[in-house]
Every structure is written in C-alpha cells, then in structure tokens.
Amino acid sequence: MLPKVRNHVREYRAKRGWTQEELAEKVGVSRQSINSIENNRYVPSLPLALLFARAFGHPTDDIFSLETRK
Amino acid sequence: MLPKVRNHVREYRAKRGWTQEELAEKVGVSRQSINSIENNRYVPSLPLALLFARAFGHPTDDIFSLETRK
DNA sequence: GAAGCATGTCAAGCTCGCTTTACATCAACT
DNA sequence: AGTTGATGTAAAGCGAGCTTGACATGCTTC
Numbered sequence: 001m002l003p004k005v006r007n008h009v010r011e012y013r014a015k016r017g018w019t020q021e022e023l024a025e026k027v028g029v030s031r032q033s034i035n036s037i038e039n040n041r042y043v044p045s046l047p048l049a050l051l052f053a054r055a056f057g058h059p060t061d062d063i064f065s066l067e068t069r070k
Numbered sequence: 071m072l073p074k075v076r077n078h079v080r081e082y083r084a085k086r087g088w089t090q091e092e093l094a095e096k097v098g099v100s101r102q103s104i105n106s107i108e109n110n111r112y113v114p115s116l117p118l119a120l121l122f123a124r125a126f127g128h129p130t131d132d133i134f135s136l137e138t139r140k
Numbered sequence: 141g142a143a144g145c146a147t148g149t150c151a152a153g154c155t156c157g158c159t160t161t162a163c164a165t166c167a168a169c170t
Numbered sequence: 171a172g173t174t175g176a177t178g179t180a181a182a183g184c185g186a187g188c189t190t191g192a193c194a195t196g197c198t199t200c
Contacts, residue, residue, distance in 0.1 A: 002098065002117040002158090019146060028072065033188055035148065042187060045157090047072040049116045050136050060130045066120045072188090089176060103158055105178065112157060115186085 004067040010038040012056045012063060027051040074137040080108040082126045082133060097121040 013023050013034075020034040029048060037044050044052070053060040083093050083104075090104040099118060107114050114122070123130040 002115065002121070005117050005120065021146080029187095030189060031147090032149085032190085036188085039148075041149090043116055045072065045187060046113055046116045046119045046134060047075050047136065048187085049119070050075065050131075050134065051072070053131065054136065060134075061120075061123065064116060064120065064130075066117065066124065091176080099157095100159060101177090102160085102179085106158085109178075111179090115157060118157085 005043045005064050006067055007037065007040075007044075007064050009034070009052060009063065012052075012058065013038075016056075023055065026055045075113045075134050076137055077107060077110075077114075077134050079104070079122060079133065082122075082128065083108075086126075093125065096125045 009023075013020070018026075020038070021031045024031045024034045027048060028051065033044075033048075036042055049060055049064055052063055056063060079093075083090070088096075090108070091101045094101045094104045097118060098121065103114075103118075106112055119130055119134055122133055126133060
C-alpha cells in the first residue's frame with residue numbers, strides 16, 4: 001500500500017480568497033474534485049498536484065507531503 | 071483532460087547506479103511499475119511521485135514537470 | 141420568506157495506476 | 171552453448187481519480 005498524503009489546498013485557496021469553483025476552473029477539474037480533495041476523500045493525481053502548485057505559485061512539496069506513518 | 075507529465079526517473083536512478091528492481095523496492099511498488107513510468111506508459115500517482123522525490127533526495131518538481139502543451 | 145452563493149455529499153460510470161504472472165530480448169560471463 | 175541479471179512488454183483484474191447530475195445545508199441579502 002502506498003502511504004497517505006496530506007495537502008494544504010484549502011489553506012492556499014482560502015488565503016487567495018478563491019472559491020472551490022474558481023480553483024476548479026483554474027486547474028481544469030470539477031468543483032466536486034476540489035471539494036473531495038480538500039476533505040480528504042481522495043488524493044489528487046500527479047498532474048493535478050502539479051497544476052495546484054502552478055496555480056498557487058508554490059512548490060508541490062509545500063502543498064503536499066507524505067504522512068510519516070509507520 | 072489533465073496535461074501530460076514528463077519525468078526524469080530514469081536519469082536520477084541511473085545516476086545512482088540503481089536497477090529498476092532496487093528502486094522498486096525502495097519506493098514499494100513493482101518493477102513493472104518503474105519500467106512503465108520510465109517508458110512513459112503511464113504517469114505515477116502523487117504518493118508514488120513524493121516517494122521518488124524522497125528516494126532521490128530532490129524536490130518533486132525537479133523530477134516531474136508539466137508538459138507545456140496547450 | 142425568497143433568492144443566491146458557497147459548500148458538502150451521493151450515485152453511476154469511465155479511465156488509468158498498479159498488481160501478479162508470464163514470456164522475450166540482450167549483454168556478460170563461464 | 172548455457173546461465174544469469176537487467177530490461178521490455180503483455181494480459182487480466184482491482185481500486186482509485188475524476189466526471190456529470192442531483193439534492194441538501196447554511197449564510198447573506200433583498
């Protein structure tokens with residue numbers, strides 16, 4: 001099993017005053033996808049993670065990190 | 071459609087003298103997964119990408135990048 | 141109280157990441 | 171020639187990421 005991933009999408013989005021729908025449009029996915037990621041219902045794909053990094057102007061590793069489980 | 075992703079897994083692996091199987095063990099996936107990623111048969115998941123970054127000791131954005139396709 | 145807007149959540153469906161098993165190729169060595 | 175190690179590739183199956191469509195909640199604001 002691959003490890004879990006924590007994300008700070010909601011914090012970065014809120015800091016910019018964007019709605020879930022605005023962020024969804026910027027990165028090209030549905031609003032439900034953003035919502036599901038922020039609420040940890042699932043982990044985004046790599047291309048989507050890189051798009052978040054680009055949209056926020058921060059490195060991918062600042063937004064996503066491996067849970068140091070075990 | 072989400073954009074394509076380019077990766078430098080083979081270069082980082084080769085620079086360390088690791089076989090595909092050794093890298094597979096380090097990040098916890100099968101040898102075929104490594105092979106498929108290096109040969110661009112598919113794009114790794116985000117947790118796997120973060121594991122590559124950790125194994126290589128380099129930021130995720132150094133190893134993976136969005137293809138500037140439009 | 142009605143109307144918007146932002147968010148949460150569910151269901152059905154499709155694609156694709158990753159698995160195991162298996163076989164093929166090529167180089168290096170004995 | 172035979173063997174071993176590294177790599178390439180294929181098929182079948184499962185689970186997860188993402189979609190659309192729909193409905194429900196809470197907060198403003200009219």
